[in-house]
Every structure is written in structure tokens, then in C-alpha cells.
Amino acid sequence: MKRVLVLCSLLFSLMAHAQNNISVSGPDGNLEVEVSVNEGKVLYNVSYKGKTFVENSPLGLKTNAGDFTSGLSFVESSEGEVEKEYTQDRIKRSEISYKANTLKYTLKNKAGKKISVVFRVSNNDIAFRYELPVWEKTRACVVEREITGFRFPGFTTTFLSPMMKPMTGFARTAPSYESGYDPDAAMSENNAEGGYVFPGLFHIGERGWVLVSETGVRSLYTASHLSSYTNGVYTVDYPSPGQNNGFGSTGAQLGLPGVTPWRTITVGETLKPIVETTIPFDVVDPLYEPSEDYKYGRGTWSWIIWQDPSMNYDDQVKYIDLAAALNFEYILIDAWWDREIGYEKTEELVRYARSKGVDVFLWYNSNGTANDAFMTPLNKMNTSVSRKEEMKWLKKVGVKGLKVDFFGGDKQETMRLYEDILSDANDYGLMIIFHGATLPRGWERMFPNFVGSEAVLASEMLVFVQDTREKEAFYASLHPFIRNSVASMEFGGVILNKYLNKGNREGQKRITTDGFQLATSILFQNPVQMFALTPNNLTDVPGFEIDFIKKVPTTWDETLYIDGYPGKYSVLARRHKEKWYVAGVNAEDDAKKLKLSLPMLAGKTVTIYNDNKDKETYMEKIKVSRKGTLQLTVQSKGGFVLTQ
Template structure:
């Protein structure tokens, strides 16, 4: 077992307080350089990769009730150091991480004599920064009213970013919930769909020089969840706080903290290709667990009747069918969705959990997060939004053997709402419950911060494939964007893998799937979520060939290693993930034309592998193939098709 360890070596100290700006810090490999200086009386930073500019001079600073920290800041001191930390993850895209970075901490004094610290961590693929604020002994608390942190993109950069939704819009006024489609290669400064900025993560293509992904991590109950502002015509995007109408108008839009205060990290992952973005662990590198796990939590796969069979399936008999399906597939969980309290009832739910446990399957139950911040009628309601109700409910859940909850319909990023996420997670840990969030915000390092957190939706997820034919028509295209955006920063509960042609219970009505069966199987690996909810139905056991069922039985959901192999947003994506000694390589084609291309698999060079491929009719085929000694393998993908490679 790797034990957490941190090694810090002091390189420069505040003895150099007389030193003048600019200051700089480079990555351990020397490729990334961050420069900190003053421009027009403002503190600014810039980021270069090699000799290429990835962020031009971008403003830093805060505005608070204790004073302004954006203008006329006086340099005080700085230190630089190196950091090397090893840690383990049990629920992510990698299991062991060795984080190495160089740091720069600089202190500045504002006109009121209060101190703003700016801290940069620079690794070989990531730049991260945050602020520390300190003042007099009488300064015991602070309100951060605005953050001026900016990201000034180079000319000719383009965007792959998701617009922020307006508050109390969408179905039953449940937005914002990070479910807007991404722009595709759009010009900088193009107005967003709703005029209120963009959600994290935000992907930018730096012309032909490379890529950068901007996000944040370390957000807990002490701060708000942030987003990007509208971009200027010059390509400047700034940190923006929640809208007043979020959470039904309840709670402030600013952050309130005790002094001295530290903000969350703003992260920038960059490189000449998408490889560092797919493989980055920066969301976890910069955070620590906020509490110890009360037990060892189980990750795994889950059946879910609602995603295809919808509300009518939330009854005792249909849930028996999906428990049996989970048992037949060796899945760990079954998810029982909304209205279970009315359609099954608490007494029969206890019987259902006992039946599932007897089959070796654990139960996850759905809950509505709220009682008053949207109009979603689904129940159970008013059980998760207050500590007394929540703890009473969790006591009952623990007594009948429930192992997890899916909590839905949040609608905002105010500090008030972030605290609710944290409170649910913290209480659930005391009752041995894993937590999935839906209709929710993105995870911001939460896999490491909260050991019983497993996944969040925060994406235009698979329920839309059932609701709208247009979503199914664009399914393959959108699937090639998500590995490089939303899923790059944390677990994503998309709920993949549909093998029915018509997405309804009787398969005579409903939306029609355009993707191949192998494409669908590949998304079970392409999308990373430590508890993966599958779009499978009982008929799939009889209709699919044995090798497909065997593949599903063996498919992992937690990984020891993840590698970018190939791909571009909107075109195709190939990602390799290793579980123990076995590599699973998922490839998908997002375009409406067949493709043939070579991929490099050095870890499987000269090895015999199992290849699942597209047959002409869109069903899955399988064969044994030997990868060349150079590690090259040729793939043939149908339009909206895929491939899945398994080897060791």
C-alpha cells in the first residue's frame, strides 16, 4: 500500500523580500512556465508551454468586504518549493498517483494593509492557483464578493464549452444542472446561448499548438461553485459566481469564510495533444480527504429499470426482474428510482432489499433532494434537505440493508447548495451509504475529499436518448466530446450501454438507436464512473450472444491506469484503461461515415487480444487478433460504430 507522503524542499524564501516582479515558476520537466507580474496596476499571470503562449497576461485578484485585492497591491515576499506526494484512489480513473510539482507562493499587501497570498502549483501537465487572505486579529470573517481571476486565451483559439443555464428554467424549473450541449470549435467571445457564461470544465483549442482545459477543484461548504463568464471579443473569460435566482433565490451569491481564508483551486491542464487532459489527476492532486471512510465502500455496476422502462417500472414485480438481471450479469447493484415510496412502499421495500441481498445484489434508492427549490413532484421528498429528516431516513435505510442513494434535482452552485452536498455525504458516511448526485453540479475533487461519493450526472445524460430522437441522432457525436471535457475532471454518471434498438419497454415505440452494439459496449469503458448504471433490460440476456454477456459480466468500473490513445472532439475517441493486469481499450466513431485507422498500443505489443467489432448489420462480432510487435492495430468502425479491445 502506498502511504500518503509529501516532500517539500525550500528553494527561495521570504529573505528575498526585496526582489521585484516578475516572478516565475516552471514545471518539473521545464516545459510549462508561469510568469507573475504587474500590468497597469493589476496583478497578472501568463502561461507558456515550451515557447508557445497558452494564456496571455490574465488578471488575478478578489473583491471582499474587507477591501479590494485587485488594484495597487504591494509586493511583500515569495517562496518557491517542490512537492512530491503519493496517494491512492479507490474510485477513479487511476489507483496510484505520484504528484510532483513546483510551487510559487507570493504575498501582496493592499491599501488597507491586509495580505493577499497567491499560490501556484505547476506540474508537467497542470497549472493550479488559489488565494489566501489574512488581516488583523480583529478580521475574523470575510465575504468574497467577486473573483477577478481571468483566462486570456490567445488569438485564434476556439471553444468546446457548455453554456450556463438560467436559474429555475427547464423541466419543473430544476435548472441549472450542467446539462447543456457543448459548443464545437466556436470562436472566442461568441455569446453563449443564455448570456450568463459557461460551466466547468471548459475546453479550448489553442489553434494548432495544443489544448487546455480549465476547471476548479477543492470546492466544499466554505465556498461557492464557480463558472466562467461570457467571453470578451479579445478572448478573456473570468471566474463568475452563481446567479441570484439559483436555489429558488435562497442563499447568497458570494462566499463567506472564516479568516484566514483560502479559496478553491483554479486548474488549467494543457499540452500539445489531448493526452494530458484525459490522463490528468489534478482534481485529486490538490485536495485531501475531509473525513475517514466509515467502512470499505463497494464500487461496481448497476441495473436500472427506469432509464428504459421509465416510471411504470417502479413496482415490486418489475424490480424483481431487474434484481434478477443484475444477479445474472454478476452486477453489484440495482438502482430503484423515483416514486418507490408510493408504488412499492416502505414495508415491501424492506422485502425487496432482502430479496436482492439474497441474490448477492445491493440496492441504491432514489431521493428528491429538496422540498422547496423546484417544482419536481417526484418522491420521496423532504428527506434529504434537513439534518433531522435525513438522519432519521438513513437510520431506516441502514436497518433494511440499503447501501446507496441517488439524490436528484439540486439546481445551483451557491454556498448554501454546496453545503447540502457536503452534509448529505457526511451523514451518509455514518450510515455506510454511497452517494450519487443527479440534476447536480460537477464533482470538484470529491472522489478524494468524500470517500463515499461515487459519481455525479452533471451532463446531458442518457435519459435524453429516451426522451428525444434528436439526442439519439447526436449520441455518437456527443460521446466523442465528453471524454475530453466533462469526464476528464471526475466521475460522470451518463448511464451508458443500450442494446435495445427501440428505447422503450415493448420496443415497438420510442426513440430509435443509431449507434452499433459495439459502440454501446465501448461506452461502458469510455465513460468513467465507479458505479456505472447500465441501460440494459432483461430481454438483452436472451437476445445478445454469449460473448457480449460475458463481456458485461467482466467489465470493470474502477481503474488502475488510464491512457489517451487517439481522438478529437466531434470525430472519434479511443481511450485505454487498465484494471489489474487487463487492458480495456474503447474506440468510438462520432461521425456518419465509416472509418479505418491505426492506433498505437505499446502496452499490448505482440500480444493476442480479444477484439469486439462492428458487423455489417450493426451487431457485435468478436475475434482474436495479435497486435503487431510495434504495437500497431488497425480498426474498422462503421458510422456511429465502435470497437472494444481486451488484452493483457
Template sequence: MRYLLISFLLFTISNSLQAQRLSTLSPDKNIKLEVSVVDGLAYYQIFHQKEEFLEQSPLGLMSSAGDFTKGLKLIGSKTAKIQESYKLDRSKVSQVNYKANEIKCIFTNTANDTLNIIFRVTNTDVAFSYLIPKSKKNNGNCIIEKEITGFKLPLKSTTFITPQAPPLSGWEKTKPSYEEEYTREEPIASKSQYGLGFTFPALFHVENKGWLLISETGISGNYPGTRLSDASPDGIYTAVFPQEGENNHNGPITASGVLPMQTSWKTITLGKTLKPIVESTVSTDVVKPLIKTSKIFNAGRASWSWIVWQDESCNYKDQKTFIDLAATMKCEFILIDALWDVNIGKEKIVELIDYAKSKNVGVLLWYNSNGNWNTAPQTPKDKMSMPEARRAEMQWLQQIGVKGLKIDFFGGDKQQTMKLYHDILTDAAEFGLNINFHGTTLPRGWERMYPNYMTSEAVLASENLVFQQAFSDRYPSTAAIYPFTRNAVASMDFGPVFLNKRLHREPNKGTIRQTTDAFEMATAVVFFSAIQHWGLTPENLTEKPACLFDYLRNVPTVWDETLFIDGYPGKYCVIARRKNTKWYVAAINGENKAKTITVNLPMLKGKNVSIITDGEGAESKFNSKKLENASYNLELSANGGAVLFMP
């Protein structure tokens, strides 16, 4: 990294005792950050092309090392230009060239305690973090009691955000788990469903100016996960710590550490269009890898019986059937879900692993995260919550050839829970196991921080297509929100690609799928997850055209490049992704009416492409052609989709 410190201010600070102000620009000068102190209170503002996207918003925190919520003075700053290139092997891009202008603002309070606030401004993002330095006065442990960090949106802005659920609510007291419905362009003054605020990431349509996404990154057990409060009447959302009841009342809601102590990073991505939000890498830009290992952790596709065939399928015979399905579909994995330890047993699971290995299929196994933070009864449990039991189990899993774990039912966002994620990932890396978290928090930079982190749920996912007809009915619209919200910041294990007309083992039972086959094919690209757990079942292979399965046998799950083509949350989405030299362009229609979307696809001009589009009813059509022009008309049926890809 090239890191240039400049000791003198490149901005002006007024001599007034009442107000101090500084500013810095993005490298392309389109984003302007202003930081100010007015009557002892610290604020920041963000402008894009001279338009105010974030109004004067509060900064500060309360800690055992000082009260930094009032009585502040801005006594100086340091600036730097950050330029770094880094690689990702399990993400939506593989090469990042990160350029940012950094400014570290130095504040003191009335007791002469010091707080640094570090801002980084790129051409699409603003990220900031608090740093409490070590001093003669404060040189030991520190507790941060709360942040007053705020985000003041223009009052005519609207939201696409999910509410925070009450602790110990939901099925078997498993919430909060980031599995709530998104708002759809509600006014920012609207109260959250449970009166507890909202989870990250939070998308805002900023009046007629553009779009802004707020999220959080850089947590490895060093800090609790925060969320947004309900907005105040004047449009200020505040970052708040977890609820006391999370993790079944175990552990404090505060943050603790040893000085110098740095908080999580809050991230703000903004632009006139949704392009910066879909393509942003800010969640990994401001973090560093935490583990060095020579082990290789592979991404890929997985067959998964549970999603359609449910609990009864967790038996030796059915899992062998889905190993065969994985092999036929050239999937890298099979996921064997809950209750395998009871219904199959440890001895027989070794036989299945050996059988899968003979088919060149790796096995992923489900685990319950518990401790005692919920009453979910599924086993195996009490294997992942304590170090000795966890390491013993992981050593056995390594010995029998398991490739990875899906770990479910976490307890919230307290710092001790965030540390559990870190400890699981760290131990699993040692034993060569990749990790997928469910019933879980938002991943915060983990694709870069941990070599074995693959994906997380942290979204209202595909199991709800099976559980609720109402969710299935809303799914097309919901699916057209996720690429601009949850999936924009990290790998998302939704579990897409269904071809059953009804989502049940028996064809005349279960919820009715509302999407077309082409829509389902498109979700394999529109939804990014380093491991994609598909909703396919064996009978699909004889019921649907072979061209669909040829496409799925080759579609990647990790990408070298991702481009936003077109879209609007809840209405439609078109995304292009590249792996090596091959491009995939996928579109989904979130509305129950046909539409034609004209898109510009210069990456496919002059190329021979295969095209999956909507046919009669839910059926698909397949053809191949050379695209003579960059402009292309996507004809999408109601709740339909399309995929264009280079064979």
C-alpha cells in the first residue's frame, strides 16, 4: 500500500469558537464530505455532484475513555491517499483497485480526552470508523456504551429496509435473524414494524437525486453489530447497539476492547443511479485478511434435498439420490441438512461421504449453533458453541472428508456472538472447512477477512417459498429488491433455482410457484453466493428441457466482474457478470405484467450467445444467435426472466 501522510490541513478551519469546518473530496471530485463542529457537537454531510445526499448528521460516542457526544473541539487532522490492489476469490469481483482519500479528524472533549474519526472517500463510497487512542490517562481497557452516529436523509426520501425483530421471538425463539420483509418505498418517517428500528443494509431513494445505501463492515469479534433506529421526525436514523434480550440475555450490549480501540466501519454508497450500489466493494475495501493459510477453500454449486423434500428427506437413501443428482449436474457439493446425526448416524454418514467422493462431490453438513440462545431442537447441537467441543468435532469432520459446514440459529448481534462467528471461522480454517451461516447476522467484510467464509443467509430466503404461499406470491418483487440491498454488500445464501410447479415432494401438494422457468434460471446469476444451494429435485431432469441443465452445469458462482445494467427495486433487475472471458447477463421481472426492457450490452456485441427466455406459461425457450448490436430488447413475461450467456 502507498500511504502518504500530510501534516498540514488541506482545508480551512474557522477561528470561531462556535463552529469549525473541514472538507475533502473523492478522487474524481464528485463526492464531497464535510465535517464540522457546531457548539461542541460534531457533524458530517455528504454531497454528490454538489447535491446534498446526506444532511448534517451527528457523530460521536460515549465511552469509559471519555464522553465524545458533546463539548468537542476539532484540533487537527491528517490526510492520506490510499491506493491498494487486492484479490478476492469468493466474491462478485476478483480484482479490486481501491483508491480513496482518507482524512483522520482529531477531536478532544472538555476533559481533554482524544477521539479520532477516520473517513475514507472513494468515487462511490464514504466509510468511517472511530478510533480511541491510547494515552497516559487512558491506556487500558475501554467500554463503548453507545454511538450517537446518525444519518439524516432528506425528508422526501423513501426506503427499502428491513425491520429489526424482537429478541427471542419467532419460531423457537430464533430471532432476530435478519429475516424480515423489505419496505417498498415507504416515507422515511414511517415507524418500523416492531418499533425497534432497522437492520443493515438500508437503501434509500433520495428525493429525485439518486440512491444511497448504508451498511456496516469490519467486525471480527471486536465490536457488536449495530443497526438503525427508527427515524426521528426530521429524518435522522441513529446507529444503535443490540437489544439486551439478544443471545438469550447473555453478554453485554456494549462494546469492549483494549486501547487503542477501533469501532466497526459505517459505509455509505451513493450515486445518481443504482450502479455504484450494485458494483461497490466498500465492505471489503476497508478490512484486511485475518488468517493466513495454505489450504484451498472451493466455491461451487450444491444439491439440497431439504428445501423441497424437507426434514423427511434427511435419510441415507434420499441423500444418496441427491449425491447422484449433484454428480449429474456437475455440482461441487451436496448439502445434508439438519438431523443427519439422528436419521443417518455417524457411521452411515461416513459411507455417504465416501460415496460422494467417488462421484467427485464434496459433502457439506448442517449444525445447530446452540448454546442456549434459542430452543431450536434440530441436531447436531452443542457442538459449535464451545471451543473444546467445536475443535474436537471439526477434527473428526476433517478426518472423514467433510468439506464444509452450514451453521444455523445464532442469537443476535452482541459482541460475544460476533466473536463466536470469528472463532468458528478461525477454527474451521485450521481444519480445512468452509463455512455458511444461517439464522444469522449480516456478514461484515468476511469475504476478505476469512479464507473459508463462503456465504450467509441474513435475508428472508427460499425456505419461505415452501412455507408461505403469500411469500411465494410476493417473491418476484422481493427478488428484484435483493440485488440492490442485501446482496449488494455480501454473499447471500438465498437458495434459488426451482423448477417444480409446486414446492413439495408430492406434485399435488405444497405452495404454487409464481415465477417462470427463465426467471429461475436468471436467479443463478442475479443472486450472488459463493456456494449456491439449488432448489432442484431429481424429477426436474426428465420434466424440463436439457438446455436448462446444460446451462446450470456451467454457470459460475463466483465472478471476476459484476456490472449493473438496469433495474429498479421491486420492479426489475438486469445484471451482467463475467467469469474469465465469458459473460452472463440475467434479467428478472418483479412485476406481474409483461415488459420489454431495452438494454445496452457492449460486452456481447458481435458475440455468439445462447439465450434462455420466457415461452408459453412458465415454460422457457432456448436459442442461439450472434448479437450484431450492443442494444438488445429483453422480452420478459409477467414474473419472468431471461439469461444471455456466452457458450
């Protein structure tokens, strides 16, 4: 009798275990997620073509109304499908077709309160989030922390950027997503105290690659990041208490029923799915309608090379004339314009610019209470009353967009400020670029007047820091695979001065070639790009380079991975309408010979911009083979562009 009872007990245990283990695959069957409950804890793993990419990793969160990190039991699951076709004019692709299989995995804690984890699995992407129902009379809670984790095979190497320590750096404005990368680092070496920003790239040896990020963050939640590598796993970590000068919760205030942002995982045997993913936008939708038909394009800005002394009327006229000469759509007038030029004279500048066919972006400080950033205009964007009053004037005088700076934090308080600025700006027909800011998380689709964020070690650090100049090519070879893969990136580059200053004779010498700079206009994707050109470039730069810049687009209908390895070199192809552009940069110490597969250009004669052995950039016509192959050499710290 005892043997029968034991056998029945084992059989029941196996049946329960089988019920708990639920899997869902992408439409082509290659990408699979399995979810299970083991001793009261929820785990998931990810495989691709039968090979493990993410090992059993924890799921769960803790709220002030219930703990969902342990003591959990399986309730039920349901599966389905989602299909979505949409157009998007500010990302790497304009026409998107998204298909995924779904799994809703519902659990309850010891108190009987339920929570669900919802997965969407497409051919190379996974998005998942938590859904919290109303718990009896509880209609509000605070999500205090998550244990959502990512456990990779032990041989995995990483490409991660450390989260900056709060209230440090210039005027205590950190964190602002402006740290470097340690390429191909062992996971055990990743012990940054504050963790790592999204996205994070992981190389799973010969199996392939994984990109981890999040999307759908708005005023209803906090933004998050990856923890340091602890006990064999990276977890989702909420903002440090010290952000925003210690003000505001580190967790999320959530109304019920409510949902968390989507955590995303992109998987590929090669880097192609990483570069081409649209998952940050596939699982979110627009929050409001655009008030205008916003126009994208290129702009000039004096501050990046000529710096603060250029904030005067005469120099801004010179940059307006430069924009007009280059057929650019915009000029950005940076910090101190209100003090050094004044509101009345700025109105004159806007009128002058419009007479030249150029529109204006103006710089603003987001700050009022969060840090010590002192540049003006100050205290104009941080409250609803002052913001709307200022935007009313901006609309009246014909300003088209704002660059808002110095946020420094990921707490829900700051996410609310981002959303308020965007929403109010749309009411007044204004586009928004964020600087000194967090990573955009699906915002190109969510907010129709959002046109880019910095959130990268950008061009200003090339001016200020020798180490950044020396590593310019290294970082450029990373961004297409990491930062710029998940969101627009307003880098502010394409520097054609030999020296990064107004005199252009000595000082901060540029290390990269002109070919490299031209290539980044294609590699770095942002719908409004403020290029770092100067008035003297019209006469001291080869005419064919200026002609190229006059015509380069900033919006794309298609983006393809061609070749590359992060930290070494990168080659992408982008299509604008019917015209293809192929661009690449080489970060290595020696010239690199490449054999590229370019079927879209097979048998066609194209124009190439490349560097010779003396690092001088040239232009010539070449023909791609009928098979679509092309061999070329890219110089060290150099780059190339092919155009039809």
C-alpha cells in the first residue's frame, strides 16, 4: 500500500510540474521561452534553435500590497497570437509587420493575490511584462523592487555601460547615460556598484548574441537598468535613492489594474537581428495625435565647436547662413541665448532664419530643483505654468522645436517631467530633443513630437576629453549594435574641422578621417540631426564632401546589418525612399579589408567616399559585381559611404 501511495505522490508531483512548465515559441519555431514554478519561485529560460541563450532566471516583483517574489503557485495560463502592421517615420524602418505568439502565465501568492506575466515572442524578439489586477479593494500600490533576472551561460562576454553615480559630474547632473564601454568583458568583471544602463549586449560565444532592454516607460512607472553581476545573474534594478537630489520614490506608484513596462530580449545567431530589431516600438502605441505634420532634417549649431562665446546675434546669423548654404532645415541656438541675445533679438533671429528657409530650435534647461545646472533659460520647463507660458511665446514667434537639457535621473518623478514636456510641447506644435537625459524607451512611437535624445557619450565630450577623441572610432563601432539599436541617438557629430575649436589651427585635434565623419551621418540614426559643421567648412573642406552633406537624409525606410563586430568595425545599409546608402567605420589599429554582400546594389555603379592610405578622403565611381559583392579597404579610424 505504501508503494502505491508513493507512486501516486510521484505521479501527482510530475503532473503538477508538467502543468507548471509552459512554453511559447515564435512564429517560425526557433525562439522559445519556457516558464515554470519551482519551490514557490517563478523561473524562465530562453533557447534559440535548441541552444540555451538565457538560463533559468527569476521572475517576480514586490509591492507594498503583496510579495510576488516567493511562495507563488501556478493558477492558469493562456496562449494567443498578435499581429500588427504600422508605419513609423522616425525609426530605422518605416513599414513594420509584427507577428508574435503570446503566453499569459498567472500565479498567486500565499495571500491568494494574483499576478500575471505576459510574454510576446516573435521570431527573434521577446517582450514581457507584469500585469497586476485589482486585489479586492486595493486599487493602488507601490512596486518596490523587481527580481526579474537574466542568467547567461558562464562563457558569455558583455558589452555594458556603467550607470553613472547620482549627483556627480557637471553641476551634479548625473546620471545621464554618458559612460563608456568595456568590450567583450567576462561577466565576473562587471561589478559596477550602480549597475549598467539599458541596453546591454551579451555575446553567447559561438551560439550568438542577446540584447536586453526595456520599452514603454512613461509617467506611470520608473525607468530601470541592469544590476551588477551578482550570484550569477543580472537583475532589473530601480533608480538609486540618490537620484534627483534624493527626492522621490525609487519604485513605481501604480494604479490597479496596472502593468509594468516591457522588458525586451533580442536573440540572434548573428548581429543582424540585433541591428534590425523594432521590438521597442512593436509593443507600444501612440499616446496622442500630432498637432502638426512635424518636419525632420538636419541643423547647424554653433555651441559644439565655437562654444559659449558664440551665443551672440552676429555668430548666430553666420550659422543661419551656414544652414541655408547647406540646404539644412534647422539651426539650434544653444544655452544662454536668453541672456546674451535676449528675447526680442531672438525673435529677430527667428524671422531672419525663416527668410532664409531655415527653422529654429532653442535650448532650455529642464532644471528647477533637481541639480545645480545653472545655464539659462532656467525654471522655464520644470512647472506646468511656466512651461505653457513659454511655449505660447515660442509658438507665436515661430520656433519649431526645443532641446531640453540636464535631467539626470530615472525616477518616476523624472519620467513624469519628460512626458509633461512632450505632451505640452505637442499642444504648441513643438518638437523635442532631450539632452543630458535617459534612454528613450519606445518614445519615437509613443510621443509623435519626440525627435531624439542624447543618452550617449556624444560629440561634446570629443571637444572636452582627449580619451574620448582617441576612442571616437571605437564608440562609433559600438553604437549601431547597442545604443542606437533600440532608440534614436542625437549625437551632434559630423565634425569636419581638423581641430575641434573655432580657430581650427591647433588644440583638440580630430583623430578620425573625413570619410569616418561622413559615414557617421548614416550610421547614427536620429530624425533631426544637429551636425557639428562650421562656416569655414564651406571653403576649407573638399566640395564633394559638402555636396554629400547637403543631400544626406535623416529618416529611413529600411535598415540592414551588413557586417561588423562591436568595438572593431561596423557596416550598415540604410534606404531612404529608393536610394540606398551603405556606411562603415573601422576602429582597429590597422586598415581592414572587407568583402561585402550588397545584393540591393548588384550590378550597379555607385559613388564611394573613402580614405586613401594617407587618410585623405576621396570620391569616385565604382561598380558592384553582378553577384552583389564588393571588396574595399577601410583605413584605421576611417570610414566609407556608398551611395547610388
